[in-house]
Amino acid sequence: MVQEHSQHHHATTQDSAATGQRPGTAVPRSQPPAAATLAGAYQQIEQIGQATGHHNQATEVAKNMQQEIGDTVKAAGSKYRGMTYYWELSNDPYYSATSATFIGHILDLFGLKNIADAAGKPADGGYPELSQEYIVTAKPQLIFLADNQAADGGQTAAIVAKRPAWAGIPAVAGHDIFGLDDDVASRWGPRLPSLVNALANALAVAKP
Amino acid sequence: MLVAAFVGAADLNPLATATALLDRIPFVSLPSSMSPLDRAVEFQIRLPRVVLGALVGGLLALAGAGYQGVFRNPLVDSGMLGASAGAGLGATLAIVDLSAAGPGVVPIAAFVGSLSGVAVAYLTGAVASRQTVLGDGVATLLLAGIAVGSFLTAVQTFLLQRSQPDIQAVYSWLLGSLSAASWQQVTTILPYAAVSSVVILLHGRHLDVLAVGDEEARALGLRPAVVRTIVIAACALAAASAVAVSGLIGFVGIVVPHVARRLAGPSYTSVLPLSLLIGAGFLVLADTVARTVLSPAELPIGVVTALIGAPAFVWVLRGTRPVGT
Numbered sequence: 001m002v003q004e005h006s007q008h009h010h011a012t013t014q015d016s017a018a019t020g021q022r023p024g025t026a027v028p029r030s031q032p033p034a035a036a037t038l039a040g041a042y043q044q045i046e047q048i049g050q051a052t053g054h055h056n057q058a059t060e061v062a063k064n065m066q067q068e069i070g071d072t073v074k075a076a077g078s079k080y081r082g083m084t085y086y087w088e089l090s091n092d093p094y095y096s097a098t099s100a101t102f103i104g105h106i107l108d109l110f111g112l113k114n115i116a117d118a119a120g121k122p123a124d125g126g127y128p129e130l131s132q133e134y135i136v137t138a139k140p141q142l143i144f145l146a147d148n149q150a151a152d153g154g155q156t157a158a159i160v161a162k163r164p165a166w167a168g169i170p171a172v173a174g175h176d177i178f179g180l181d182d183d184v185a186s187r188w189g190p191r192l193p194s195l196v197n198a199l200a201n202a203l204a205v206a207k208p
Numbered sequence: 209m210l211v212a213a214f215v216g217a218a219d220l221n222p223l224a225t226a227t228a229l230l231d232r233i234p235f236v237s238l239p240s241s242m243s244p245l246d247r248a249v250e251f252q253i254r255l256p257r258v259v260l261g262a263l264v265g266g267l268l269a270l271a272g273a274g275y276q277g278v279f280r281n282p283l284v285d286s287g288m289l290g291a292s293a294g295a296g297l298g299a300t301l302a303i304v305d306l307s308a309a310g311p312g313v314v315p316i317a318a319f320v321g322s323l324s325g326v327a328v329a330y331l332t333g334a335v336a337s338r339q340t341v342l343g344d345g346v347a348t349l350l351l352a353g354i355a356v357g358s359f360l361t362a363v364q365t366f367l368l369q370r371s372q373p374d375i376q377a378v379y380s381w382l383l384g385s386l387s388a389a390s391w392q393q394v395t396t397i398l399p400y401a402a403v404s405s406v407v408i409l410l411h412g413r414h415l416d417v418l419a420v421g422d423e424e425a426r427a428l429g430l431r432p433a434v435v436r437t438i439v440i441a442a443c444a445l446a447a448a449s450a451v452a453v454s455g456l457i458g459f460v461g462i463v464v465p466h467v468a469r470r471l472a473g474p475s476y477t478s479v480l481p482l483s484l485l486i487g488a489g490f491l492v493l494a495d496t497v498a499r500t501v502l503s504p505a506e507l508p509i510g511v512v513t514a515l516i517g518a519p520a521f522v523w524v525l526r527g528t529r530p531v532g533t
Binding site for chain 1: 216217218219244245246248249252253254256307376377380385387388390391499502503504505506507508
Protein backbone atom coordinates (compact mmCIF):
# COMPACT_ATOMS: atom_id res chain seq x y z
CA MET A 1 0.00 0.00 0.00
CA VAL A 2 2.91 2.30 0.79
CA GLN A 3 4.41 1.47 -2.60
CA GLU A 4 1.09 2.20 -4.33
CA HIS A 5 0.82 5.50 -2.45
CA SER A 6 4.32 6.53 -3.55
CA GLN A 7 3.55 5.47 -7.13
CA HIS A 8 0.56 7.85 -7.17
CA HIS A 9 2.85 10.67 -6.11
CA HIS A 10 5.22 9.81 -8.96
CA ALA A 11 2.67 10.60 -11.66
CA THR A 12 3.75 13.94 -13.09
CA THR A 13 2.20 16.61 -15.26
CA GLN A 14 4.41 15.28 -18.06
CA ASP A 15 2.29 12.12 -18.10
CA SER A 16 -0.90 14.10 -18.58
CA ALA A 17 -2.48 14.03 -22.00
CA ALA A 18 -2.45 17.24 -24.00
CA THR A 19 -5.98 18.07 -25.09
CA GLY A 20 -7.53 20.46 -27.52
CA GLN A 21 -9.04 20.51 -30.95
CA ARG A 22 -7.53 19.07 -34.11
CA PRO A 23 -6.38 22.14 -36.05
CA GLY A 24 -8.89 23.24 -38.66
CA THR A 25 -11.65 21.03 -37.29
CA ALA A 26 -14.07 20.83 -34.38
CA VAL A 27 -12.85 17.33 -33.47
CA PRO A 28 -11.55 17.17 -29.92
CA ARG A 29 -8.19 15.46 -29.61
CA SER A 30 -6.11 14.02 -26.84
CA GLN A 31 -2.41 13.45 -27.25
CA PRO A 32 -0.95 11.48 -24.37
CA PRO A 33 2.87 11.36 -24.28
CA ALA A 34 4.65 8.09 -23.50
CA ALA A 35 4.08 7.42 -19.81
CA ALA A 36 7.18 7.83 -17.68
CA THR A 37 5.94 5.93 -14.63
CA LEU A 38 3.36 3.30 -13.69
CA ALA A 39 1.28 5.92 -11.96
CA GLY A 40 1.46 7.99 -15.13
CA ALA A 41 0.15 5.04 -17.16
CA TYR A 42 -2.82 4.63 -14.78
CA GLN A 43 -3.47 8.36 -14.96
CA GLN A 44 -3.48 8.33 -18.77
CA ILE A 45 -5.91 5.42 -18.87
CA GLU A 46 -8.27 7.36 -16.61
CA GLN A 47 -7.85 10.48 -18.74
CA ILE A 48 -8.65 8.57 -21.90
CA GLY A 49 -11.69 7.14 -20.15
CA GLN A 50 -12.77 10.63 -19.18
CA ALA A 51 -12.23 11.95 -22.69
CA THR A 52 -14.28 9.15 -24.24
CA GLY A 53 -17.08 9.22 -21.67
CA HIS A 54 -16.04 5.96 -20.00
CA HIS A 55 -14.51 7.35 -16.85
CA ASN A 56 -15.90 4.72 -14.50
CA GLN A 57 -14.78 1.83 -16.69
CA ALA A 58 -11.34 3.34 -17.14
CA THR A 59 -10.95 3.85 -13.41
CA GLU A 60 -11.93 0.21 -12.91
CA VAL A 61 -9.33 -0.92 -15.48
CA ALA A 62 -6.59 1.11 -13.81
CA LYS A 63 -7.57 -0.20 -10.39
CA ASN A 64 -7.57 -3.82 -11.61
CA MET A 65 -4.18 -3.33 -13.27
CA GLN A 66 -2.75 -1.92 -10.09
CA GLN A 67 -4.15 -4.79 -8.04
CA GLU A 68 -2.93 -7.45 -10.45
CA ILE A 69 0.54 -5.97 -10.66
CA GLY A 70 0.80 -5.64 -6.90
CA ASP A 71 -0.32 -9.24 -6.40
CA THR A 72 2.15 -10.52 -9.00
CA VAL A 73 5.08 -8.69 -7.46
CA LYS A 74 4.16 -9.89 -3.98
CA ALA A 75 3.75 -13.50 -5.13
CA ALA A 76 7.11 -13.40 -6.91
CA GLY A 77 8.88 -13.30 -3.57
CA SER A 78 12.18 -11.66 -2.71
CA LYS A 79 14.95 -14.16 -3.47
CA TYR A 80 16.04 -12.22 -6.58
CA ARG A 81 16.06 -8.74 -4.91
CA GLY A 82 19.34 -6.98 -5.45
CA MET A 83 20.22 -8.99 -8.55
CA THR A 84 21.77 -6.99 -11.39
CA TYR A 85 20.27 -6.98 -14.85
CA TYR A 86 20.96 -5.76 -18.36
CA TRP A 87 17.97 -4.73 -20.50
CA GLU A 88 18.86 -4.97 -24.18
CA LEU A 89 16.89 -2.77 -26.57
CA SER A 90 19.17 -3.43 -29.53
CA ASN A 91 22.53 -4.96 -30.33
CA ASP A 92 25.20 -3.36 -32.51
CA PRO A 93 25.04 -0.80 -31.07
CA TYR A 94 24.00 -1.95 -27.59
CA TYR A 95 21.20 0.32 -26.52
CA SER A 96 19.77 -0.22 -23.06
CA ALA A 97 17.22 1.43 -20.75
CA THR A 98 18.07 2.86 -17.34
CA SER A 99 15.99 2.85 -14.17
CA ALA A 100 14.74 6.30 -15.13
CA THR A 101 12.68 4.85 -17.97
CA PHE A 102 9.25 3.28 -17.80
CA ILE A 103 10.61 -0.25 -18.08
CA GLY A 104 13.20 0.66 -15.46
CA HIS A 105 10.39 1.61 -13.07
CA ILE A 106 8.68 -1.73 -13.75
CA LEU A 107 11.84 -3.65 -12.92
CA ASP A 108 12.34 -1.49 -9.83
CA LEU A 109 9.17 -3.13 -8.47
CA PHE A 110 11.15 -6.36 -8.18
CA GLY A 111 14.10 -4.66 -6.47
CA LEU A 112 16.52 -5.36 -9.34
CA LYS A 113 19.60 -3.23 -10.07
CA ASN A 114 20.16 -1.91 -13.58
CA ILE A 115 23.75 -1.94 -14.88
CA ALA A 116 22.88 0.83 -17.34
CA ASP A 117 22.34 3.34 -14.52
CA ALA A 118 26.09 4.02 -14.37
CA ALA A 119 26.00 5.06 -18.02
CA GLY A 120 22.80 7.06 -18.16
CA LYS A 121 23.04 10.80 -18.79
CA PRO A 122 20.12 13.24 -18.97
CA ALA A 123 20.89 13.89 -22.65
CA ASP A 124 20.23 10.30 -23.71
CA GLY A 125 16.76 10.30 -22.17
CA GLY A 126 17.40 7.11 -20.21
CA TYR A 127 18.44 5.09 -23.26
CA PRO A 128 22.25 5.05 -23.35
CA GLU A 129 24.39 3.21 -25.89
CA LEU A 130 26.49 0.91 -23.72
CA SER A 131 30.01 -0.23 -24.36
CA GLN A 132 30.25 -3.98 -24.84
CA GLU A 133 33.30 -3.98 -22.56
CA TYR A 134 31.21 -2.44 -19.81
CA ILE A 135 28.34 -4.91 -20.22
CA VAL A 136 30.74 -7.85 -19.89
CA THR A 137 32.69 -6.47 -16.92
CA ALA A 138 29.50 -5.39 -15.14
CA LYS A 139 28.65 -9.11 -15.02
CA PRO A 140 24.85 -8.80 -14.99
CA GLN A 141 23.09 -11.73 -13.36
CA LEU A 142 20.05 -11.37 -15.59
CA ILE A 143 19.67 -10.35 -19.23
CA PHE A 144 16.33 -9.33 -20.70
CA LEU A 145 16.14 -9.22 -24.47
CA ALA A 146 13.67 -6.72 -25.90
CA ASP A 147 15.21 -7.35 -29.34
CA ASN A 148 14.53 -11.06 -29.63
CA GLN A 149 11.73 -10.77 -32.18
CA ALA A 150 12.91 -11.14 -35.79
CA ALA A 151 11.76 -7.61 -36.62
CA ASP A 152 13.88 -6.20 -33.77
CA GLY A 153 17.10 -8.08 -34.48
CA GLY A 154 16.26 -11.69 -33.68
CA GLN A 155 18.58 -11.98 -30.70
CA THR A 156 18.17 -15.22 -28.76
CA ALA A 157 19.84 -16.67 -25.68
CA ALA A 158 21.93 -18.89 -27.95
CA ILE A 159 23.11 -15.95 -30.06
CA VAL A 160 23.91 -13.89 -26.97
CA ALA A 161 25.93 -16.74 -25.49
CA LYS A 162 28.10 -16.84 -28.63
CA ARG A 163 29.03 -13.15 -28.50
CA PRO A 164 32.77 -12.68 -27.88
CA ALA A 165 33.63 -12.74 -24.16
CA TRP A 166 29.95 -12.95 -23.12
CA ALA A 167 30.29 -16.57 -21.97
CA GLY A 168 31.86 -15.27 -18.75
CA ILE A 169 28.81 -13.17 -17.81
CA PRO A 170 26.89 -14.77 -14.91
CA ALA A 171 23.57 -14.38 -16.73
CA VAL A 172 24.96 -16.29 -19.72
CA ALA A 173 26.71 -18.96 -17.67
CA GLY A 174 23.57 -19.46 -15.57
CA HIS A 175 21.24 -19.42 -18.62
CA ASP A 176 19.37 -16.47 -17.11
CA ILE A 177 18.67 -14.78 -20.43
CA PHE A 178 15.01 -14.01 -21.06
CA GLY A 179 13.47 -12.92 -24.33
CA LEU A 180 10.28 -10.90 -24.08
CA ASP A 181 7.29 -10.72 -26.38
CA ASP A 182 7.47 -7.35 -28.08
CA ASP A 183 3.70 -6.95 -28.01
CA VAL A 184 3.81 -7.16 -24.23
CA ALA A 185 7.15 -5.48 -23.46
CA SER A 186 6.70 -2.28 -25.40
CA ARG A 187 3.09 -1.23 -24.84
CA TRP A 188 2.18 0.60 -21.69
CA GLY A 189 -1.56 0.01 -21.76
CA PRO A 190 -3.78 -2.61 -20.11
CA ARG A 191 -1.25 -5.33 -21.08
CA LEU A 192 1.10 -4.09 -18.37
CA PRO A 193 0.08 -6.87 -15.96
CA SER A 194 1.10 -9.34 -18.69
CA LEU A 195 4.56 -7.78 -18.81
CA VAL A 196 4.91 -7.86 -15.03
CA ASN A 197 3.73 -11.48 -15.08
CA ALA A 198 6.29 -12.37 -17.77
CA LEU A 199 9.05 -10.78 -15.70
CA ALA A 200 7.89 -12.60 -12.55
CA ASN A 201 7.91 -15.92 -14.45
CA ALA A 202 11.45 -15.22 -15.62
CA LEU A 203 12.61 -14.39 -12.11
CA ALA A 204 10.99 -17.56 -10.78
CA VAL A 205 13.51 -19.65 -12.73
CA ALA A 206 16.45 -17.27 -12.26
CA LYS A 207 19.32 -18.38 -10.09
CA PRO A 208 20.28 -15.70 -7.52
CA MET B 209 46.64 1.70 -32.19
CA LEU B 210 48.79 0.60 -29.29
CA VAL B 211 47.23 3.18 -26.99
CA ALA B 212 43.75 2.11 -28.09
CA ALA B 213 44.51 -1.42 -26.91
CA PHE B 214 45.06 -0.06 -23.39
CA VAL B 215 42.04 2.22 -22.96
CA GLY B 216 38.35 1.45 -22.79
CA ALA B 217 35.29 1.19 -20.59
CA ALA B 218 36.75 -1.83 -18.79
CA ASP B 219 39.38 -0.81 -16.27
CA LEU B 220 42.13 -3.26 -17.20
CA ASN B 221 45.49 -3.18 -15.47
CA PRO B 222 47.96 -1.67 -18.00
CA LEU B 223 50.91 -3.79 -16.91
CA ALA B 224 48.90 -7.00 -17.00
CA THR B 225 47.54 -5.98 -20.40
CA ALA B 226 51.01 -5.25 -21.72
CA THR B 227 52.41 -8.60 -20.59
CA ALA B 228 49.38 -10.42 -21.98
CA LEU B 229 49.87 -8.68 -25.35
CA LEU B 230 53.61 -9.38 -25.40
CA ASP B 231 52.95 -12.99 -24.48
CA ARG B 232 51.05 -13.36 -27.74
CA ILE B 233 54.18 -12.67 -29.77
CA PRO B 234 55.67 -15.94 -31.09
CA PHE B 235 58.58 -17.27 -29.06
CA VAL B 236 57.80 -14.83 -26.24
CA SER B 237 56.50 -16.26 -23.01
CA LEU B 238 55.51 -13.89 -20.23
CA PRO B 239 53.25 -14.66 -17.29
CA SER B 240 50.32 -12.27 -16.97
CA SER B 241 48.12 -11.61 -13.96
CA MET B 242 45.08 -10.90 -16.11
CA SER B 243 41.91 -12.63 -15.00
CA PRO B 244 40.12 -14.80 -17.59
CA LEU B 245 37.35 -12.19 -17.86
CA ASP B 246 39.81 -9.32 -18.41
CA ARG B 247 41.72 -11.41 -20.91
CA ALA B 248 38.47 -12.13 -22.76
CA VAL B 249 37.60 -8.42 -22.80
CA GLU B 250 41.05 -7.50 -24.14
CA PHE B 251 41.43 -10.19 -26.80
CA GLN B 252 37.83 -10.81 -27.84
CA ILE B 253 36.29 -7.33 -27.58
CA ARG B 254 38.88 -4.55 -27.47
CA LEU B 255 41.60 -5.85 -29.80
CA PRO B 256 39.28 -6.96 -32.62
CA ARG B 257 37.59 -3.56 -32.38
CA VAL B 258 40.94 -1.77 -32.72
CA VAL B 259 41.99 -3.98 -35.64
CA LEU B 260 38.63 -3.64 -37.37
CA GLY B 261 38.71 0.13 -36.86
CA ALA B 262 42.13 0.26 -38.51
CA LEU B 263 40.96 -1.90 -41.41
CA VAL B 264 37.79 0.10 -41.98
CA GLY B 265 39.52 3.46 -41.65
CA GLY B 266 42.30 2.41 -44.01
CA LEU B 267 39.88 1.06 -46.60
CA LEU B 268 37.64 4.14 -46.53
CA ALA B 269 40.59 6.51 -46.83
CA LEU B 270 42.22 4.45 -49.58
CA ALA B 271 38.96 4.28 -51.53
CA GLY B 272 38.49 8.03 -51.13
CA ALA B 273 42.02 8.73 -52.38
CA GLY B 274 41.51 6.37 -55.30
CA TYR B 275 38.26 8.05 -56.30
CA GLN B 276 39.85 11.48 -56.03
CA GLY B 277 42.63 10.33 -58.33
CA VAL B 278 40.31 8.74 -60.86
CA PHE B 279 38.01 11.74 -61.06
CA ARG B 280 40.79 14.35 -60.67
CA ASN B 281 38.51 15.99 -58.10
CA PRO B 282 39.58 16.51 -54.47
CA LEU B 283 35.99 16.59 -53.23
CA VAL B 284 35.05 13.09 -54.34
CA ASP B 285 34.62 10.18 -51.97
CA SER B 286 32.80 6.85 -52.15
CA GLY B 287 29.55 8.54 -51.23
CA MET B 288 29.43 10.40 -54.53
CA LEU B 289 29.31 7.28 -56.67
CA GLY B 290 26.30 5.74 -55.01
CA ALA B 291 28.32 3.42 -52.74
CA SER B 292 27.05 4.89 -49.47
CA ALA B 293 23.48 5.29 -50.71
CA GLY B 294 23.50 1.74 -52.08
CA ALA B 295 24.80 0.36 -48.79
CA GLY B 296 22.22 2.38 -46.88
CA LEU B 297 19.40 1.09 -49.06
CA GLY B 298 20.64 -2.50 -48.76
CA ALA B 299 20.82 -2.26 -44.98
CA THR B 300 17.38 -0.63 -44.81
CA LEU B 301 15.84 -3.37 -46.97
CA ALA B 302 17.44 -5.98 -44.74
CA ILE B 303 16.17 -4.38 -41.53
CA VAL B 304 12.67 -3.55 -42.80
CA ASP B 305 11.80 -6.48 -45.07
CA LEU B 306 14.34 -9.27 -44.48
CA SER B 307 14.55 -9.34 -40.69
CA ALA B 308 13.18 -12.90 -40.64
CA ALA B 309 16.40 -14.03 -42.33
CA GLY B 310 18.33 -13.19 -39.17
CA PRO B 311 20.67 -10.40 -38.04
CA GLY B 312 23.50 -11.60 -40.29
CA VAL B 313 21.70 -10.50 -43.44
CA VAL B 314 22.34 -6.78 -42.85
CA PRO B 315 26.09 -6.74 -43.61
CA ILE B 316 25.57 -8.89 -46.71
CA ALA B 317 22.80 -6.62 -47.95
CA ALA B 318 24.93 -3.54 -47.28
CA PHE B 319 27.87 -5.06 -49.18
CA VAL B 320 25.72 -6.01 -52.18
CA GLY B 321 23.91 -2.68 -52.07
CA SER B 322 27.16 -0.73 -52.05
CA LEU B 323 28.58 -2.57 -55.06
CA SER B 324 25.27 -2.34 -56.87
CA GLY B 325 25.05 1.40 -56.28
CA VAL B 326 28.46 1.94 -57.86
CA ALA B 327 27.65 -0.42 -60.73
CA VAL B 328 24.41 1.39 -61.54
CA ALA B 329 26.13 4.77 -61.34
CA TYR B 330 28.95 3.56 -63.58
CA LEU B 331 26.61 2.09 -66.19
CA THR B 332 24.40 5.17 -66.13
CA GLY B 333 27.40 7.40 -66.59
CA ALA B 334 28.80 5.21 -69.35
CA VAL B 335 25.53 5.30 -71.29
CA ALA B 336 25.02 9.03 -70.74
CA SER B 337 28.55 10.00 -71.77
CA ARG B 338 28.03 8.39 -75.16
CA GLN B 339 24.90 10.44 -75.63
CA THR B 340 25.97 13.88 -74.32
CA VAL B 341 28.15 16.49 -75.87
CA LEU B 342 29.99 17.06 -72.62
CA GLY B 343 32.96 15.22 -74.02
CA ASP B 344 34.18 14.52 -70.55
CA GLY B 345 33.17 11.04 -69.36
CA VAL B 346 34.58 11.73 -65.92
CA ALA B 347 32.22 14.61 -65.18
CA THR B 348 29.27 12.63 -66.55
CA LEU B 349 30.16 9.67 -64.36
CA LEU B 350 30.31 11.89 -61.31
CA LEU B 351 26.96 13.47 -62.11
CA ALA B 352 25.48 10.02 -62.69
CA GLY B 353 26.80 8.94 -59.29
CA ILE B 354 25.16 11.90 -57.60
CA ALA B 355 21.88 11.24 -59.39
CA VAL B 356 21.89 7.52 -58.58
CA GLY B 357 22.84 8.25 -54.98
CA SER B 358 19.97 10.70 -54.62
CA PHE B 359 17.54 8.20 -56.12
CA LEU B 360 18.66 5.38 -53.83
CA THR B 361 18.42 7.69 -50.81
CA ALA B 362 14.88 8.62 -51.83
CA VAL B 363 13.91 4.94 -52.05
CA GLN B 364 15.44 4.36 -48.64
CA THR B 365 13.45 7.26 -47.17
CA PHE B 366 10.26 5.86 -48.69
CA LEU B 367 10.90 2.45 -47.11
CA LEU B 368 11.56 4.05 -43.74
CA GLN B 369 8.36 6.06 -43.88
CA ARG B 370 6.44 2.85 -44.46
CA SER B 371 8.06 1.16 -41.47
CA GLN B 372 8.49 3.65 -38.68
CA PRO B 373 9.27 1.06 -35.95
CA ASP B 374 12.51 0.30 -37.82
CA ILE B 375 13.67 3.91 -37.94
CA GLN B 376 15.90 3.64 -34.89
CA ALA B 377 17.58 0.47 -36.10
CA VAL B 378 18.24 1.95 -39.53
CA TYR B 379 19.57 5.26 -38.22
CA SER B 380 21.81 3.45 -35.74
CA TRP B 381 23.31 1.61 -38.71
CA LEU B 382 23.58 4.80 -40.77
CA LEU B 383 25.55 6.53 -37.98
CA GLY B 384 28.17 3.80 -38.09
CA SER B 385 29.35 1.55 -35.28
CA LEU B 386 32.18 -0.75 -34.35
CA SER B 387 30.55 -1.78 -31.08
CA ALA B 388 29.97 -5.41 -32.07
CA ALA B 389 33.39 -5.88 -33.71
CA SER B 390 34.71 -9.42 -33.65
CA TRP B 391 37.58 -11.43 -35.09
CA GLN B 392 35.03 -13.07 -37.37
CA GLN B 393 34.27 -9.70 -38.97
CA VAL B 394 37.98 -9.03 -39.36
CA THR B 395 38.61 -12.35 -41.10
CA THR B 396 35.50 -11.94 -43.25
CA ILE B 397 36.56 -8.65 -44.82
CA LEU B 398 40.30 -9.34 -44.84
CA PRO B 399 40.38 -11.04 -48.28
CA TYR B 400 38.35 -8.22 -49.87
CA ALA B 401 40.47 -5.63 -48.09
CA ALA B 402 43.69 -7.25 -49.26
CA VAL B 403 42.65 -7.59 -52.90
CA SER B 404 41.20 -4.09 -53.21
CA SER B 405 44.11 -2.45 -51.38
CA VAL B 406 46.76 -4.14 -53.50
CA VAL B 407 44.97 -3.23 -56.74
CA ILE B 408 44.53 0.40 -55.72
CA LEU B 409 48.10 0.76 -54.45
CA LEU B 410 49.51 -0.73 -57.63
CA HIS B 411 47.77 1.98 -59.67
CA GLY B 412 49.42 4.92 -57.91
CA ARG B 413 51.65 5.78 -60.87
CA HIS B 414 48.73 5.39 -63.28
CA LEU B 415 46.71 7.89 -61.28
CA ASP B 416 49.62 10.34 -61.45
CA VAL B 417 49.62 9.98 -65.22
CA LEU B 418 45.82 10.36 -65.37
CA ALA B 419 46.12 13.58 -63.41
CA VAL B 420 47.62 15.39 -66.41
CA GLY B 421 44.62 14.56 -68.61
CA ASP B 422 43.24 11.70 -70.70
CA GLU B 423 44.88 12.75 -73.97
CA GLU B 424 48.27 13.07 -72.36
CA ALA B 425 47.77 9.76 -70.57
CA ARG B 426 47.00 8.01 -73.89
CA ALA B 427 50.07 9.58 -75.42
CA LEU B 428 52.10 8.02 -72.61
CA GLY B 429 50.68 4.59 -73.35
CA LEU B 430 48.00 4.45 -70.71
CA ARG B 431 44.39 3.40 -71.38
CA PRO B 432 42.43 5.82 -69.19
CA ALA B 433 39.08 4.02 -69.45
CA VAL B 434 40.61 0.69 -68.41
CA VAL B 435 42.55 2.20 -65.51
CA ARG B 436 39.50 4.12 -64.39
CA THR B 437 37.30 1.00 -64.45
CA ILE B 438 39.79 -1.09 -62.51
CA VAL B 439 40.41 1.56 -59.86
CA ILE B 440 36.70 2.35 -59.46
CA ALA B 441 35.94 -1.36 -59.08
CA ALA B 442 38.69 -1.80 -56.49
CA CYS B 443 37.60 1.32 -54.58
CA ALA B 444 34.00 0.11 -54.65
CA LEU B 445 35.09 -3.24 -53.22
CA ALA B 446 37.13 -1.52 -50.52
CA ALA B 447 34.29 0.81 -49.53
CA ALA B 448 31.68 -1.99 -49.66
CA SER B 449 33.80 -4.20 -47.38
CA ALA B 450 34.17 -1.39 -44.89
CA VAL B 451 30.52 -0.31 -44.76
CA ALA B 452 29.35 -3.92 -44.52
CA VAL B 453 30.92 -4.24 -41.07
CA SER B 454 30.78 -0.68 -39.79
CA GLY B 455 27.82 1.09 -41.35
CA LEU B 456 28.29 4.55 -42.86
CA ILE B 457 31.17 6.48 -41.34
CA GLY B 458 31.63 9.89 -42.90
CA PHE B 459 34.60 12.23 -43.42
CA VAL B 460 37.29 9.58 -43.50
CA GLY B 461 37.27 9.08 -47.26
CA ILE B 462 37.28 12.78 -48.07
CA VAL B 463 39.49 14.31 -45.37
CA VAL B 464 42.29 11.79 -44.95
CA PRO B 465 43.56 11.94 -48.58
CA HIS B 466 43.88 15.70 -48.21
CA VAL B 467 45.93 15.29 -45.05
CA ALA B 468 48.13 12.80 -46.89
CA ARG B 469 48.56 15.30 -49.72
CA ARG B 470 49.56 18.07 -47.31
CA LEU B 471 52.19 15.80 -45.79
CA ALA B 472 53.59 14.03 -48.83
CA GLY B 473 52.72 16.07 -51.88
CA PRO B 474 50.33 15.31 -54.75
CA SER B 475 51.84 12.09 -56.10
CA TYR B 476 49.50 9.13 -55.66
CA THR B 477 52.43 6.80 -55.14
CA SER B 478 52.72 8.55 -51.75
CA VAL B 479 49.13 9.68 -51.18
CA LEU B 480 47.63 6.20 -51.50
CA PRO B 481 49.77 4.33 -48.95
CA LEU B 482 49.80 7.32 -46.63
CA SER B 483 45.99 7.58 -46.83
CA LEU B 484 45.77 3.92 -45.89
CA LEU B 485 47.93 4.44 -42.82
CA ILE B 486 46.45 7.77 -41.73
CA GLY B 487 42.91 6.52 -42.30
CA ALA B 488 43.60 3.51 -40.11
CA GLY B 489 45.03 5.67 -37.35
CA PHE B 490 42.30 8.30 -37.63
CA LEU B 491 39.44 5.85 -37.26
CA VAL B 492 41.12 4.04 -34.38
CA LEU B 493 41.53 7.41 -32.67
CA ALA B 494 37.91 8.35 -33.38
CA ASP B 495 36.66 5.02 -32.07
CA THR B 496 38.79 5.32 -28.96
CA VAL B 497 37.26 8.73 -28.28
CA ALA B 498 33.76 7.38 -29.04
CA ARG B 499 34.07 4.54 -26.53
CA THR B 500 35.86 6.42 -23.73
CA VAL B 501 34.70 10.05 -23.61
CA LEU B 502 31.30 9.14 -22.10
CA SER B 503 32.36 5.79 -20.70
CA PRO B 504 30.61 3.45 -19.95
CA ALA B 505 28.25 4.89 -22.56
CA GLU B 506 29.43 5.37 -26.15
CA LEU B 507 29.03 7.98 -28.81
CA PRO B 508 28.16 6.96 -32.38
CA ILE B 509 31.46 6.91 -34.23
CA GLY B 510 30.02 8.89 -37.15
CA VAL B 511 29.47 11.80 -34.76
CA VAL B 512 33.10 11.69 -33.63
CA THR B 513 34.55 11.52 -37.14
CA ALA B 514 32.44 14.54 -38.09
CA LEU B 515 33.47 16.48 -34.97
CA ILE B 516 37.16 15.76 -35.58
CA GLY B 517 37.01 15.65 -39.37
CA ALA B 518 35.28 18.96 -40.03
CA PRO B 519 37.83 21.18 -38.23
CA ALA B 520 40.64 19.06 -39.67
CA PHE B 521 39.22 19.64 -43.14
CA VAL B 522 39.15 23.40 -42.55
CA TRP B 523 42.79 23.25 -41.43
CA VAL B 524 43.71 21.33 -44.56
CA LEU B 525 41.84 23.78 -46.79
CA ARG B 526 43.56 26.75 -45.18
CA GLY B 527 46.90 25.35 -46.20
CA THR B 528 45.82 24.48 -49.72
CA ARG B 529 47.17 26.72 -52.43
CA PRO B 530 44.32 28.39 -54.41
CA VAL B 531 43.97 27.39 -58.08
CA GLY B 532 46.09 29.55 -60.39
CA THR B 533 48.58 30.72 -57.76
